[in-house]
Amino acid sequence: MEKLKCIIVDDEPIARDIIESFITEVPYLELKASFGESAKALVYLEENAIDIVFSDIEMPKFTGLELAQSLTNPPVIIFITAHRNFALDGFETGASDYLVKPVRFDRFLKAVNRAKDYLLLKKTASVHQINSDRIFIKSEGKLIKILLNEILYVEAQGDYLKFVINGGSYTTLGTLKAMEEVLKLPMFFRVQRSFILNLEAVRSLNGNMIELIDGKNISVALNKKEELYQLLGIK
Missing domain, CATH: 3.40.50.2300 (Response regulator)
Structure with missing residues (x-):
């Protein structure tokens, strides 16, 4: 293990x-x-x-x-x-x-x-990857299909994960560490301890703050900032 x-x-x-x-x-x-x-x-x-x-x-x-x-x-x-x-x-x-x-x-x-x-x-058992473009998560007593390109970000909230997509959000038991095996580059990047972002959801950058297309503002860890800028093509 x-x-x-x-x-x-x-x-x-x-x-x-x-x-x-x-x-x-x-x-x-x-x-x-x-x-x-x-x-x-x-x-x-x-x-x-x-x-x-x-x-x-x-x-x-x-x-x-x-x-x-x-x-x-x-x-x-x-x-x-x-x-x-x-x-x-x-x-x-x-x-x-x-x-x-x-x-x-x-x-x-x-x-x-x-x-x-x-x-x-x-x-285990809260997130199931069916193929390379979608996952199913256990939330509210049922399995919910989420297309990866719909995900704006995933936030760790204690023992749970909050998946924020276009038009809503879902919560399930899990860890960001486990989700890093599913939500990978080049689409996703873990910007700090509590957040994995869809890089396509980034609207603007201001220092170490990121604004997403839904208006959410998230800070990037200092040791992740340079890599994030490179991934976004910013020199």
């Missing part, structure tokens, strides 16, 4: 080292970055697609709970804490699990297996 991309957020270097060593023992996990400050992790998460975040709760300036609450489309979050009484607060922010320090490998593995099963469930 495709590896699940992870990051670690903890102000204690030893704690980060332990989780890093655990990740290397799990074949389906891939560590993409490790942060000692949650504010830096937030910037990274806004511009990069990550499957699992291992985050300490208690951190100076910007806590793990505040990090989770700041994310518009959060990945799976597994909190790490030295205090069991913080667990309830963690679950209220949408965390999938919590690990108590010192973290045992067997407990770590149980948490990531649960996260893996959840992510696999999200990726």
Whole structure:
């Protein structure tokens, strides 16, 4: 299976080292970055697609709970804490699990297996590609046909995807990461964490803001801007 991309957020270097060593023992996990400050992790998460975040709760300036609450489309979050009484607060922010320090490998593995099963469930059965020009999505209890050239954009909304087409929209369970395997170049481009655009739907550009033909304004991630301009033939 495709590896699940992870990051670690903890102000204690030893704690980060332990989780890093655990990740290397799990074949389906891939560590993409490790942060000692949650504010830096937030910037990274806004511009990069990550499957699992291992985050300490208690951190100076910007806590793990505040990090989770700041994310518009959060990945799976597994909190790490030295205090069991913080667990309830963690679950209220949408965390999938919590690990108590010192973290045992067997407990770590149980948490990531649960996260893996959840992510696999999200990726399957909600979107069906029939051929190269159309898909069917499960929405409102039925299968709805959408022609790819009708799609203006797809927006991630928590565990769901919103497909906006000419004349309407539909919502279904799924992830943008899974949709990138269906909505590809040269027609579609993921401009930031929460949006995949049909390049033909772009009406105008102003700095890092995109206006679409339906009037929707979307920001482009800084690390995607140059590629977007090139795809649109702008030098």
